[in-house]
Amino acid sequence: MKKANPQGKGMVPVLQDWHALQPTITAEKAVGQLLADYCVSSLVLSAAFSFRPVPGQDYSLYYGEDGWQLSLITPMEWGQRQPADYVGVCRLRMDMTWQLSLPESVGDNRAVATALARFFDAFIASLDKEGTLEESLPVYLAQLPYYQRMLATGLSTSIRDSARVLGIAREPARQLLSATDQVPLLQKVTTQTE
DSSP states (O other): OOOSOTTOOOHHHHHHHHHHTSOSOOOOOOHHHHHHHHHHHHHHHTSBOOSOOOTTOEEEEEEETTEEEEESSOHHHHGGGOOSEEEEEEEEOTTSOEEEEEEGGGGGOHHHHHHHHHHHHHHHHHHHHSSBHHHHSOSOOTTSOHHHHHHHHHHHHHHHHHHHHHTOTTSBHHHHHHHSOHHHHHHHHSEEEO
């Protein structure tokens, strides 16, 4: 017999997690910033992690043989045991989108730079194939681990609400991409840090 709740969580903890991971603030954003937030958030949610992120807290993003990994541990704390190449600092915002701040030296690491460019290109290609922006959102992705799935649902709510405020939720994603200069979009995706 198949268990109704494969993560072994009762409904109360699930509802508590959903309440904690719902967007509480949805700021009005320009189309380019909205797409950049969607891209960065998709990248972070593709990373492996098994903890519940908290808005306003900094996390470290790494890239290695096993792909993307989000960690509570900074490169300084890892020391010589660092599991993969450091990418940058991620912060979950109150609107359930993620901010990614890259060190200036990230471009020196060819593997990380290539992985970031490949992810960005795949994100653009997926939007280019989809129907509307709203239809492209990860409302419920069963294949994701528990916290990533909850965060993806929160992200979808945030992006959908922001897109509706802008009046672009039902616009073809391809049209939004063609109206947005993708070079500045890539720059918006990643903010540089000192």
